[in-house]
Every structure is written in C-alpha cells, then in structure tokens.
Amino acid sequence: xxxxxxxxxxxxxxxxxxxxxxxxxxxxxxxxxxxxxxxxxxxxxxxxxxxxxxxxxxxxxxxxxxxxxxxxxxxxxxxxxxxxxxxxxxxxxxxxxxxxxxxxxxxxxxxxxxxxxxxxxxxxxxxxxxxxxxxxxxxxxxxxxxxxxxxxxxxxxxxxxxxxxxxxxxxxxxxxxxxxxxxxxxxxxxxxxxxxxxxxxxxxxxxxxxxxxxxxxxxxxxxxxxxxxxxxxxxxxxxxxxxxxxxxxxxxxxxxxxxxxxxxxxxxxxxxxxxxxxxxxxxxxxxxxxxxxxxxxxxxxxxxxxxxxxxxxxxxxxxxxxxxxxxxxxxxxxxxxxxxxxxxxxxxxxxxxxxxxxxxxxxxxxxxxxxxxxxxxxxxxx
Amino acid sequence: xxxxxxxxxxxxxxxxxxxxxxxxxxxxxxxxxxxxxxxxxxxxxxxxxxxxxxxxxxxxxxxxxxxxxxxxxxxxxxxxxxxxxxxxxxxxxxxxxxxxxxxxxxxxxxxxxxxxxxx
Amino acid sequence: xxxxxxxxxxxxxxxxxxxxxxxxxxxxxxxxxxxxxxxxxxxxxxxxxxxxxxxxxxxxxxxxxxxxxxxxxxxxxxxxxxxxxxxxxxxxxxxxxxxxxxxxxxxxxxxxxxxxxxxxxxxxxxxxxxxxxxxxxxxxxxxxxxxxxxxxxxxxxxxxxxxxxxxxxxxxxxxxxxxxxxxxxxxxxxxxxxxxxxxxxxxxxxxxxxxxxxxxxxxxxxxxxxxxxxxxxxxxxxxxxxxxxxxxxxxxxxxxxxxxxxxxxxxxxxxxxxxxxxxxxxxxxxxxxxxxxxxxxxxxxxxxxxxxxxxxxxxxxxxxxxxxxxxxxxxxxxxxxxxxxxxxxxxxxxxxxxxxxxxxxxxxxxxxxxxxxxxxxxxxxxxxxxxxxxxxxxxxxxxxxxxxxxxxxxxxxxxxxxxxxxxxxxxxxxxxxxxxxxxxxxxxxx
Numbered sequence: 001x002x003x004x005x006x007x008x009x010x011x012x013x014x015x016x017x018x019x020x021x022x023x024x025x026x027x028x029x030x031x032x033x034x035x036x037x038x039x040x041x042x043x044x045x046x047x048x049x050x051x052x053x054x055x056x057x058x059x060x061x062x063x064x065x066x067x068x069x070x071x072x073x074x075x076x077x078x079x080x081x082x083x084x085x086x087x088x089x090x091x092x093x094x095x096x097x098x099x100x101x102x103x104x105x106x107x108x109x110x111x112x113x114x115x116x117x118x119x120x121x122x123x124x125x126x127x128x129x130x131x132x133x134x135x136x137x138x139x140x141x142x143x144x145x146x147x148x149x150x151x152x153x154x155x156x157x158x159x160x161x162x163x164x165x166x167x168x169x170x171x172x173x174x175x176x177x178x179x180x181x182x183x184x185x186x187x188x189x190x191x192x193x194x195x196x197x198x199x200x201x202x203x204x205x206x207x208x209x210x211x212x213x214x215x216x217x218x219x220x221x222x223x224x225x226x227x228x229x230x231x232x233x234x235x236x237x238x239x240x241x242x243x244x245x246x247x248x249x250x251x252x253x254x255x256x257x258x259x260x261x262x263x264x265x266x267x268x269x270x271x272x273x274x275x276x277x278x279x280x281x282x283x284x285x286x287x288x289x290x291x292x293x294x295x296x297x298x299x300x301x302x303x304x305x306x307x308x309x310x311x312x313x314x315x316x317x318x319x320x321x322x323x324x325x326x327x328x329x330x331x332x333x334x335x336x337x338x339x340x341x342x343x344x345x346x347x348x349x350x351x352x353x354x355x356x357x358x359x360x361x362x363x364x365x366x367x368x369x370x371x372x373x374x375x376x377x378x379x380x381x382x
Numbered sequence: 383x384x385x386x387x388x389x390x391x392x393x394x395x396x397x398x399x400x401x402x403x404x405x406x407x408x409x410x411x412x413x414x415x416x417x418x419x420x421x422x423x424x425x426x427x428x429x430x431x432x433x434x435x436x437x438x439x440x441x442x443x444x445x446x447x448x449x450x451x452x453x454x455x456x457x458x459x460x461x462x463x464x465x466x467x468x469x470x471x472x473x474x475x476x477x478x479x480x481x482x483x484x485x486x487x488x489x490x491x492x493x494x495x496x497x498x499x500x501x
Numbered sequence: 502x503x504x505x506x507x508x509x510x511x512x513x514x515x516x517x518x519x520x521x522x523x524x525x526x527x528x529x530x531x532x533x534x535x536x537x538x539x540x541x542x543x544x545x546x547x548x549x550x551x552x553x554x555x556x557x558x559x560x561x562x563x564x565x566x567x568x569x570x571x572x573x574x575x576x577x578x579x580x581x582x583x584x585x586x587x588x589x590x591x592x593x594x595x596x597x598x599x600x601x602x603x604x605x606x607x608x609x610x611x612x613x614x615x616x617x618x619x620x621x622x623x624x625x626x627x628x629x630x631x632x633x634x635x636x637x638x639x640x641x642x643x644x645x646x647x648x649x650x651x652x653x654x655x656x657x658x659x660x661x662x663x664x665x666x667x668x669x670x671x672x673x674x675x676x677x678x679x680x681x682x683x684x685x686x687x688x689x690x691x692x693x694x695x696x697x698x699x700x701x702x703x704x705x706x707x708x709x710x711x712x713x714x715x716x717x718x719x720x721x722x723x724x725x726x727x728x729x730x731x732x733x734x735x736x737x738x739x740x741x742x743x744x745x746x747x748x749x750x751x752x753x754x755x756x757x758x759x760x761x762x763x764x765x766x767x768x769x770x771x772x773x774x775x776x777x778x779x780x781x782x783x784x785x786x787x788x789x790x791x792x793x794x795x796x797x798x799x800x801x802x803x804x805x806x807x808x809x810x811x812x813x814x815x816x817x818x819x820x821x822x823x824x825x826x827x828x829x830x831x832x833x834x835x836x837x838x839x840x841x842x843x844x845x846x847x848x849x850x851x852x853x854x855x856x857x858x859x860x861x862x863x864x865x866x867x868x869x870x871x872x873x874x875x876x877x878x879x880x881x882x883x884x885x886x887x888x889x890x891x892x893x894x895x896x897x898x899x900x901x902x903x904x905x906x907x908x909x910x911x912x913x914x915x916x917x918x919x920x921x922x923x924x925x926x927x928x929x930x931x932x933x934x935x936x937x938x939x940x941x942x943x944x945x946x947x
Contacts, residue, residue: 023661045665045827136731136824142556202821208732209823363665364826384519388631389611389639391530396607399534400600400757407584407753420588443668446831450675453839457682460846461638464689467850468857475854482843489840498835500828 034377050358057381081379086119089168095317108172114288123322134371172301213267217369231324237265243320267372347379513627542572594657599757602650605643606764616800655746666745677726683842701780710777770811
C-alpha cells in the first residue's frame with residue numbers, strides 16, 4: 001500500500017496538499033478531562049478524520065450492578081457521571097419504585113426535585129468554568145468554583161457528601177433535612193444568582209471568546225437525531241426536547257419548566273444554553289423551595305423490608321440529567337439483585353458525534369469543539 | 383569596535399550560564415531511566431512512528447518563511463531611509479513611495495493567490 | 502553614595518559609548534545579567550500573585566517573605582529533576598536548542614538605556630550596557646535567533662506536538678516581527694537614529710507614544726505576539742499541543758525556555774519603554790515640577806516604573822483573555838497590522854517631508870485627513886468585496902464533499918440509517934493511516 005500524495009501547482013497554500021499526519025489526542029491529554037482518546041488524521045492543521053476511542057475508564061458498571069442489591073446499586077450508580085451524582089441515583093430509584101408500585105411521599109418528591117436542580121447547577125457551573133479554560137481563559141473557572149462552593153456547602157449539609165451524595169433511597173430520601181436547611185439553601189441560591197453576572201460578563205463579553213466559538217462546530221438537527229445526542233448540546237441545535245417538560249418525572253409536572261434552546265448549533269450556542277439553563281434551574285430551585293415550605297409535615301421516606309426484592313418484570317426509567325438523557329433499563333427476575341440493569345448515559349452518545357463533527361475543522365477548533373460537547377469521561381466509559 | 387565589546391562579554395556570560403545550567407542538570411538530577419521514560423510523549427500510548435528526519439510539514443510554513451524574508455528585506459531597506467529621511471527630503475519620500483508601491487503589488491498578488499489564508 | 506555621585510552631565514549620545522574601561526564594562530555586563538535573572542524571578546512571583554488575586558486565590562506565599570523566593574525554589578526544584586533525553590531525539594540539537602533560546606534573550610538587553618550619564622567611581626558613563634548605531638536592529642536580530650531555539654527544539658524532539666508547536670511558534674514570531682519592524686520605522690523617522698540613547702534623547706519634549714500613537718498600538722499588539730503569551734500563546738496552547746515545542750524537555754533545559762520567555766517579556770517591555778515612553782525620562786508632571794528628575798540616578802526609578810507597568814499589563818491580559826485561534830492570529834498579523842503599518846509610515850513620512858519643506862501645517866492636516874479617509878474607505882470596500890467572494894467560495898467547496906468509495910462497505914458494516922449520508926471520512930482515512938505505517942516500518946529496517 002502506498003500513500004497517495006496530491007501535488008498542487010501554484011503559490012497558494014490552499015492549493016497544496018501535504019502528507020497526512022496522525023495525532024493522538026489522549027488518553028493522557030490536558031484537554032480531554034480524563035482519558036478519552038481521539039485519533040486524528042491531520043492534513044496540515046486541518047482534521048481529515050477523527051475517531052473517538054473510548055473505554056480507557058470502563059469499569060463494568062452494568063455487570064457490577066447485577067451482583068449488588070438495590071441499596072448498593074445506588075452507591076455505584078452515582079459514580080459514572082461524577083458531576084451529576086444525584087441525578088444518576090434518581091434513575092435507579094425511580095425504576096425500582098415503579099416496579100414496586102411504590103408511592104413516594106410528596107415531601108420526598110419535592111426535595112428530590114430541588115436537589116436534582118441544585119445538582120444540575122453544580123454540573124453546569126463546572127463546564128461554564130472549564131470550557132473557557134480550554135480556549136485559554138484561566139480566570140473564569142475560579143469564579144465558577146466560588147459559586148459551586150456555596151451550593152456544595154448546602155448539599156454537604158443535607159447529605160454529608162460533596163460529590164457522591166448517596167442521598168436517595170428506594171421510597172424517598174435518606175433522612176430529614178437538618179433544621180433551617182431550606183433557609184440556607186434559599187440564601188445560597190440567591191447568592192449564586194446575584195453573582196452569575198460576573199461569570200457571564202467575564203466570558204460572554206469577550207470578543208476573542210466569541211470569535212473562537214461562533215460558527216464553529218455546527219451540529220445540525222439531523223446529526224443530533226441520528227446520533228442520539230441529548231441535553232443542552234441537542235437543545236443548542238434547536239431540538240426542543242426536555243424530559244422535565246415532555247415526560248415529567250418527580251414534581252416537574254407541577255413546575256413551569258423553561259426549556260432553553262438555541263438555533264445555531266455552534267459552540268457558542270451550546271455554551272449559551274448551559275449558561276441560560278443555570279438561570280432556569282435557579283428559578284426551579286426557588287419554586288421547589290416555595291412549595292416545600294407550603295407542604296404539610298409528613299414522612300420523607302418509606303419503610304422498606306429487610307430484603308428488598310423487586311417483582312419480576314422490566315421497566316425503563318429515564319431522566320433529564322444535566323448532560324442529557326440518562327436511562328436505566330431494569331430487568332428483574334424477582335430476586336434481590338437485578339438480572340440486568342442497562343445504563344444509557346448521556347455523554348456516550350454525545351461523544352460519538354465527534355467523528356462527524358471534527359473532520360474539516362482546524363486542530364485549534366478541535367479543542368473548542370471537544371470542550372463544547374460537555375462530557376464526563378466516566379459517563380462515556382461507564 | 384569598542385561598542386561591541388560589552389555585547390560579546392554578555393554573550394559569553396549568558397552562554398556560560400545557559401550551558402552550565404544544562405550541564406549541571408545532568409549532574410544534579412537523578413538518573414532512573416526506563417524504556418517508557420525515553421519514549422516521546424504521545425498522550426500515554428505507544429507513539430506513532432515518526433518518519434526519519436522528523437517528517438514533512440505543511441507547505442504553508444515554508445511559504446510564511448519566504449514571505450517573511452521578502453518583507454523583512456523591505457523593512458531593512460526602510461530603516462536607513464527612515465534614519466536619513468530629513469536629509470533626503472521630498473526626493474527620499476517619492477523614492478520610498480515608489481518602492482513601497484512595488485512591494486505592495488507583490489503583497490496584493492500574494493493575498494489574491496491565497497498565500498495569506500490560514501485555513 | 503559618594504563614589505556613585507550623580508553628575509550634571511548632558512544626555513548621553515552615541516559618541517559617549519565605547520570609552521568605558523574594562524572594569525566598567527565587566528561591571529555593567531554583570532549588573533545587566535543579575536538584573537535580568539532577578540527580573541525573571543520577581544516577575545514570575547508578581548505574575549502568580551497578581552493572577553492569584555484576580556482569580557480569588559492567594560498565590561504562592563510560603564517561600565521567603567510573601568513567597569518572594571518562590572521563583573528560586575522552582576529553579577532549584579527543576580535542577581533536581583531528572584534530565585530526560587528521549588531516545589529518538591536528535592541529541593546535539595536537542596541540547597543546543599534551550600541554550601540557543603536563552604543566550605539571545607540575554608544579549609538584547611545590553612542596549613536598553615537605564616538612565617543618563619552618571620559618575621561611577623569618578624568615571625563618567627551612561628547607564629546603558631552599550632549603544633550601537635543599529636541598536637534596535639540588534640534586538641530584532643536577537644529575537645530572530647531566539648526563534649531558532651524554538652524551531653530546533655520542536656524539530657529535534659521528533660514528536661508531533663513538538664513539531665507543530667515549534668512550527669507554529671516560529672511562523673507566529675516571524676509574522677509578528679514584520680509588523681513590529683514596521684512599527685519602529687516611524688520612530689526612526691522622528692529620532693533620525695537607530696541608537697537607543699539617541700531615541701531617548703529625541704523624546705525629551707514629547708514621548709513617541711503620544712506623537713506616533715498608531716505605531717505604539719501596533720507595537721503593543723506585536724509584542725504580545727512576539728512574547729508567545731496569552732492571547733497569542735498558541736505555541737504552548739496546552740489544550741491542543743500539550744506543551745508545544747517544549748513538550749519533551751525537562752529539568753533545567755525546560756527552565757532555559759522558561760527563562761528565555763520571561764527575559765523576552767522584560768526586553769519587549771523595556772524596548773517599548775525606550776522607544777515610545779521616553780525611556781528613563783520622568784513622566785510629564787514630575788519633570789515639569791522638579792528639574793532634577795532627569796539627572797543622576799533617579800531616571801532608573803522612572804525606567805523601572807514604566808517597565809513594570811508593561812509587565813503588569815502582560816500579566817493583566819493573561820488573567821483576562823482567552824487565546825485566539827491560529828488563523829485569526831495570522832490574519833491579524835499579515836492582513837491588518839502590516840498594511841496598516843505601511844500606510845501609517847507613508848502618512849507620517851509625507852507629513853514630515855512637507856513640514857521640512859516648509860508647508861503650512863493646517864494645509865497638511867486637511868490633505869492628510871482626506872487621504873487617510875480615502876485609503877481607509879478603499880480598504881474597507883476591498884475587504885468587503887473580498888470577504889463576500891471568499892464566503893461564496895467556501896460554501897461551494899463545502900457543498901461538494903467527495904463521495905466515499907468505502908461507504909457502507911468492508912470493513913465497516915453499513916449503518917442502520919441508510920438514508921443518512923453525513924459521515925464520509927472514517928474508513929478512507931483509516932486505510933490511509935495503515936498505509937503510512939507499513940511504509941515507515943519497511944523504511945526503518947533498511
């Protein structure tokens with residue numbers, strides 16, 4: 001086999017082709033947030049082919065689920081996407097509760113909704129900070145972490161965890177929130193809202209940032225549908241789909257969920273979606289807090305039997321995680337462990353579209369595009 | 383020539399410092415070599431073999447280098463003109479306008495042919 | 502203070518140089534060397550502290566008072582790290598490159614004037630290493646030689662990141678050197694000399710930053726490009742090319758690149774001070790109130806203040822800006838800064854020539870404004886026409902994607918969405934990669 005070489009005539013750089021060069025981005029690379037690997041074929045500095053190679057962090061989560069009972073699964077399930085631990089737990093308990101036909105107390109439902117939204121804000125703040133970092137702005141991430149800190153403190157107070165909350169239980173939540181927690185949560189939400197302007201101005205007001213992201217890495221609606229891309233990335237391409245509104249779970253049916261969409265589908269639109277979604281989630285969190293204050297006192301969880309066995313059958317529970325659709329397909333044979341628990345994670349599908357998105361772009365744009373896919377490697381490799 | 387003596391002295395001093403530092407690092411640093419450490423860095427996987435001699439690189443870098451030479455020469459011509467400008471008067475101005483216009487023709491040609499496109 | 506007493510001598514000019522005794526030459530060189538090393542250590546500390554404040558952090562505060570010795574600690578730490586020379590590198594060039602990068606950085610500083618004539622142990626001398634009739638040219642020459650260090654480092658490392666980083670860096674630096682060189686022309690025009698002491702002397706009345714403001718702006722932009730720092734730090738854009746040209750370097754070899762970068766920062770700032778901000782001359786309110794501000798050892802203070810303002814400006818930018826993309830950077834250098842500088846030089850030259858001939862200033866101003874407006878309008882019109890054309894061309898190109906002969910065939914089974922024809926590149930490119938590899942293996946055995 002020989003390599004085909006095209007020899008151009010003339011002085012223009014455009015007319016001359018050079019030999020292809022293979023460049024590996026990852027697994028150990030500063031811009032892949034972990035161990036995603038991209039094999040790029042470069043023509044000069046332009047990408048002619050890209051192939052995401054996943055699996056460096058595969059931990060066999062689905063297989064591990066099969067030998068654990070449902071309480072242990074919650075511990076395990078919140079780990080694959082470490083930035084949205086609460087939302088990950090949620091899918092598992094929703095599936096189990098549905099199979100058991102269990103009614104969850106309203107206070108638990110509303111608290112779960114609140115925590116899920118806080119978790120979403122935390123997740124988005126992380127990417128709001130790390131994306132500018134990838135295009136070279138080192139300051140915004142520290143401002144994002146300041147906001148994260150005030151929310152994490154609230155979550156730490158209620159659950160004891162800062163990342164892996166482990167606060168869901170089948171039938172409700174682990175325990176009552178501490179006294180005065182809702183007041184402190186409300187203060188934290190207000191604080192974050194008042195300071196979000198700093199981050200927005202710092203990033204969105206920057207002409208270089210806009211020049212690097214506008215019109216770059218445009219995803220079409222068709223590509224989104226073909227690859228099963230979901231979450232803020234899909235909504236940035238005009239796909240108006242959000243489970244919280246379109247197939248409400250928890251208390252979202254009673255809430256006025258504002259779905260943030262953009263039409264452009266480029267990196268800037270994806271980033272704007274994330275930013276606006278933070279505001280939307282802050283509003284939802286406030287609405288949940290209002291509602292929680294009105295609710296009559298009652299239990300926050302159900303008493304469970306010593307051995308929790310899920311009746312035979314199967315169900316699919318999906319939730320709108322911060323990064324996109326997260327689904328659990330639970331097949332039970334009436335034992336205390338699931339026979340199969342299939343995990344559909346958001347980042348896995350979102351990353352696959354890179355093979356289509358990257359070719360034709362510059363290496364420098366590759367970083368802007370990769371960062372704008374907002375993935376967590378654990379969520380890709382499961 | 384006396385003007386250049388300090389430059390040479392500083393050059394020697396800087397060279398001694400730089401070379402000395404590089405040599406010193408070989409002495410002060412530990413030496414725990416293994417095979418993987420001596421591989422080129424390629425994000426933690428076996429490096430793709432690079433062609434002998436470092437491989438070819440895109441032609442546009444050569445083009446940039448050539449353009450640099452062309453326009454840098456122009457600047458070099460501008461310097462003595464600028465220094466002696468007050469003595470040359472209007473004549474110097476006209477001469478230099480003609481020269482710059484000539485170069486601008488080349489510049490426009492390169493622009494037109496896409497030599498300045500960095501896609 | 503008695504041996505270093507100030508002398509009320511006139512401002513130094515080119516004729517004053519080359520008369521120092523040997524001990525004074527040695528002393529000056531040593532002082533400049535130590536000054537540069539200290540500046541590097543302190544500017545690293547200042548950078549980290551200032552950026553720390555900007556980022557709601559504290560910054561290094563452990564080593565020495567306020568963490569001042571942090572730079573030193575880093576240097577010692579690097580010296581104690583293993584000096585790795587990867588197997589496949591070109592060893593001689595690999596070792597030579599950091600030295601080649603550091604030495605020219607030091608040399609440039611010798612022509613920077615720190616102050617006027619003073620008396621050192623009874624000997625009258627200018628506070629400046631030396632001066633040449635072509636002093637500024639020396640700085641340009643040295644920065645060009647510094648590029649060799651970068652490109653050779655990238656080349657000898659035999660790693661794709663290093664190679665691309667080195668190439669990018671050199672292309673960037675030489676592109677910006679053109680615009681930088683052009684921004685000097687107007688200064689030489691007004692100073693009538695390329696010697697730095699003469700240029701400072703020419704600014705006794707008005708700083709060139711005021712008189713030649715567009716040149717100053719161009720210089721400030723190009724000096725960011727030359728220094729390889731944010732927003733133009735593409736060669737080291739860690740997101741893309743890991744460490745760029747110094748990916749394979751460790752220990753003190755890496756420290757040499759780091760040192761060179763920070764010395765260049767100081768040199769560019771000092772050059773900006775000298776050429777545009779009146780060098781060691783006191784700023785306007787001080788010099789008008791206090792006659793002695795421009796004599797003796799005081800000017801060193803003014804020089805330092807201006808130098809550090811520039812360094813702070815660099816740090817400030819790093820704290821607030823993302824990096825630009827490569828093509829945006831090159832476009833700015835070649836298509837905006839260069840024609841703008843050329844036009845500006847012609848304008849300045851024309852004004853000065855007519856003024857020398859004794860024409861009325863008012864007339865000149867009116868003509869100038871008209872001509873400038875015409876040129877500006879013409880370029881904008883041209884750019885708009887060109888821009889429209891370019892977009893059309895690009896759109897046509899994007900539409901005509903080549904058909905992929907491997908689509909749906911071996912080794913990849915057809916995807917379950919036959920109506921979808923988005924992805925084309927995958928299989929073809931993979932075959933090409935395999936081809937390249939086998940070719941290289943055969944070459945390696947022979």
